[in-house]
Amino acid sequence: MRTAIDTGGTFTDCVYLEQGQLRVLKLFSTPSDPSSAVLAALARIRAGSAVDVRHGTTIGTNAMLERRGARVAFVATAGCEDTIAIGRQTRSQLYDWFAPIPECIVPRELRFGVTERVSAEAEILRRPTEAELQELAEALRASNAQAAAVSLLFSFANPETEKRVEIALRPLGIPVSVSHRILPEFREYERASTTVVNAYLSPLMRRYLLDLEERVIAEHHGGGVDVMQSSGGIVSARVAADEPVRTVLSGPAGGVVGASRVASWAGFDRIIGFDMGGTSTDVFLADAKLGGVRRTRESVVADVPVSVPMLEIHTVGAGGGSIARFDQGGMLRVGPESAGADPGPICFGRGTMATVTDANLLLGRLDAGSFLGGSVPLHPDRAEQAMREQKGVLPTAEEFSAGILRVVETEMVKAIRVISVEQGYDPRDFTLVAFGGGGPLHACALARALRIPTVLVPAMPGALSALGILLADVVRDHARTVMLPGDSIIDLERRFAELEQSARSEFVTEGLVGEAEYSVDLRYAGQGYELNVAWSALAPMNSIAGFHSLHQQRYGFSEPQKRVQIVSLRLRMIAAAEPYVPDRSDPVAGDGSAARYAERPIYFDGRFVASRFYHRDQLTPGDAIEGPAMITEYTSATVLPSGCRAVVDGFGNLVITIGDAA
């Protein structure tokens, strides 16, 4: 049985296919041992034997955030031991004299040097002697390191010495991560940092994943566990145990893939995703014609650069729990401080500071009865009184609330501009896909501000991440920095063949059959950043042409007469997931009156307007609802301002057309 289980902070979501039908199960997470909720879910759904479990986990992310990884030793080219701590020598806050001291995950006593050197031209200038390597191994042994990361200068160009170091460290019996395998690309700090994160997470993740797989196999007589990577592709638990750095953001990646799939079933290929939670909001942009969500290799996880491919997700520190206050100059500020889960918003009963959630409640945008199925009692009177006390110079608590929403929505608009306008995309060409607890509440307002014509609120918003994991392809990314002149684009075949040979043999070991996708990172000679374009042996020059036009699109100019440099080769091995398209019901035109349960005032543009309230789970395909209205569901609610019209499509999604305000 094909099953996906995504472990979140509160819920463990399980999505599975039973006789071609998609089903969802939600259990409470078990933070002390996340695998027990996973196994419980499998038992509940009667997964039976030979179950194929795909898993999204936050263990890696949490270990990074809480700095609970292994005691990791770092081995560098002698003279460069400190580079892992120096980083790029910048400070994170320009104008804060009291910024905390950043703590490197490799403390000084665990940084080791090896006397060696490779040149930029891949020539070995100095080899360490066997005695020196033995000495290094002894020093590491004495340091009580639990894992080691080896990253030597230009090792991607010539890995010989790194391999020798790896062999010398093998007798220590600790996991050793080497940079030419984890990230064979230039820029030593980012490569070293990625390798160190891998080593840091390695003992923990290895234990967790291999143990989980063993238990699944034992309880279900075979089968196996696969893991979601931050890049949006699946790998086996064994590979993930060796390269945990690739799975460090597996949860958000599932959400992105899930949202993109649901949108594409509904006929929307160009989307901007908007996932608003309690303390933060994720946004991303996906264009199916350009291969879906862009991947980036410039991510930072818990203040540490991680340069393996990750889906490009932009996060801002604003969500439902963000606190509103007036600053010394009298300006209304919302966030980044958050009331979090404890004490939470005022209306949850314990908080005392006005939050976005309180503002939504005061303006009639939260239905106390249906909020989390009524399981969390809300305290509107408490919120109203506190908001009146905190409204500052604003005339009413309602105007204060409306102000809070406008400010937080401005931050969201800004976040979406960063991933669209700043990258050369016009948001008007996209559909806004809203999910998370707060996404559907604010989506129509954002769409109006950005002139996005359509909003999609997916069916199953609470299980999008697990759904994405279930439907993702198996993917392995390989890369190598080559630094060649652009003319060499026509004879990369041999280099790609080498890369592909090892990639294929690894796939075969895993029992997979797949396709290879080739691409190259190009730049104009002298530039500091690269663009990734497809490459094919049949028409290699197309890569160069593609580079110029992508440069034009992204940066507004191109210089076809200028020299191009080939920085890195990239190879993706893809084993496509079994295709799945959900059943589509034929829409029957209706007005949703069967799902209507109330008429209450909602505050829009300066006044309360009588609005109809609907239960989402009672709507059927073809139902059309005109704003002003609110459509409530278990984990969220969709606010429909006047001028907007929502239609339930054949998959149960809400497709909202954004019109002008009446």
Add this chain to the structure above:
Amino acid sequence: MTAQSVDPVELAIYRSAVHSVAEEMGAALRRTALSPNIKERRDYSCAVFDSEARVIAMGDHMPVHLGSMPMSVEAAVAAMQFAPGDVVVLNDPYAGGTHLPDITMVLPIFLSVAAKPSFYVSTRAHHADVGGMFPGSMGPAREIFQEGIRIPPVRIVRGGTMDREMLDLILLNVRTPQEREGDLAAQIGACRVGERRILELVEKYGEERLGMLTDGLLEYSERLVRAELRQMPAGEFAAEDFLDDDGVDDKPIRIAVRMKLDPRAASIVVDFTGSSAQVRGSVNAVRAITLSACFYILRCLLGHDAPATAGILRPLTLVTPPGSVVDARPPAPVAGANVETSQRIVDVLMRALAQAVPDRVPSASAGTMSNLTIGGIDPRSGQPFTYYETAAGGMGARPRLDGISGVQTHMTNSLNTPIEALEYAYPFRVRRYAYRSSSGGAGRFRGGDGLIREIELLAPAQVTLLAERRKFQPWGLQGGEAGAPGRATLTRAITGEVTELPGKCSVHVDAGDVLRIETPGGGGWGALAEGADGGR
């Protein structure tokens, strides 16, 4: 209409919108520029100005540009009769610039029928070479004419069309014209991004409302800074500090300040009377730099996300003696002041401020950007190259906190160039890049350590150094010890001889020679307890 009619919500939304214009300009510039100095090290700034050339938004880029970019725009406005579609370029420190490598572009934005611009957008970037007697244009010159091409405010784009003749004139005077052309084009492109975004705001708000919001934003900044000043103790606080020398003779250069705080008027007077007269070497600061240092200090007193607008400077009265090292007059050379004297001016201001509010001010940080320029011919390609980079040092210890080691402080925050990027691009081999242990000043809280960087040259080259804090170490406060002074040595390949290099020099080196730079540590804070181990 007064700013009181701008409500707290509108203000927040406008602030965010106009700030994102500056940020989007910065993103465009970073993405389109050619040179590593702009792309990788991010040595640039972008800003938006109102019709009276008052800055209303600046991206969080380079602090040293805070006060000096507005002066560029003022100079361009004073010199020019703008027409729609124009872009003005300038770098003359004596007409709105700071030092010649910083080239500024100003684009006026005209609304429908207006006779004069309603807004200006501006970009500034540090160019790796603008000609002159030393590759990299940062060398020890004696007059500004030796430092590179000097561009007064002139049009580089007229009516939307690039003035090719003006561009050719500039490009003929620099060592790496292709790279310059790419970077200049990127700056113009970023200005156009800013223009588009401002026009969108005009469409959204209407011109009149926009004017009110702009006034409201400036008054908001003023209120923020005055609220801080009201909490300061009343009094006059004097301090001095010194630059080691000007690279010509050995004489220390005095920078003196009297800072008068008046909490009742919520005002501050900063008077540099008593500072040394301008000198022959290149460390003379034009007034724009001194103003930037004051802007930076005021900005640091506010919350970290306060907008950097002209309103911040309203409570400030700045007095700089003309012809002094903090307000130089032509033809004094100025290349080093942007990077070195600017840091020292900040140090002096902090030293004065520490007397007023001791628990809010850190000890001196490295106080030098340890500028290194190397030029020559790359034997691998036969092409000339120019490399420029600054090196971080130790941050001064803070009340309650140690300083950070090996980090850019105060007026700069540029990134380092990765060793592997460096060795691909230049005939160098980096032999060492490490913390300089024990260089931070001891104290109850310890100053951050400086850095060591060793570079082996693989081809003959001209090496130019511009560094400070060799004689006058980064000071500690409240009994904390000073940070270690900076140092540089050159090891000759043929003789094995090791020579100490002075802070400011330009020397010819041969293939195989090794240059070693050690940057200063930060000062300590607070006396060590009796019998403590030195704070290490």
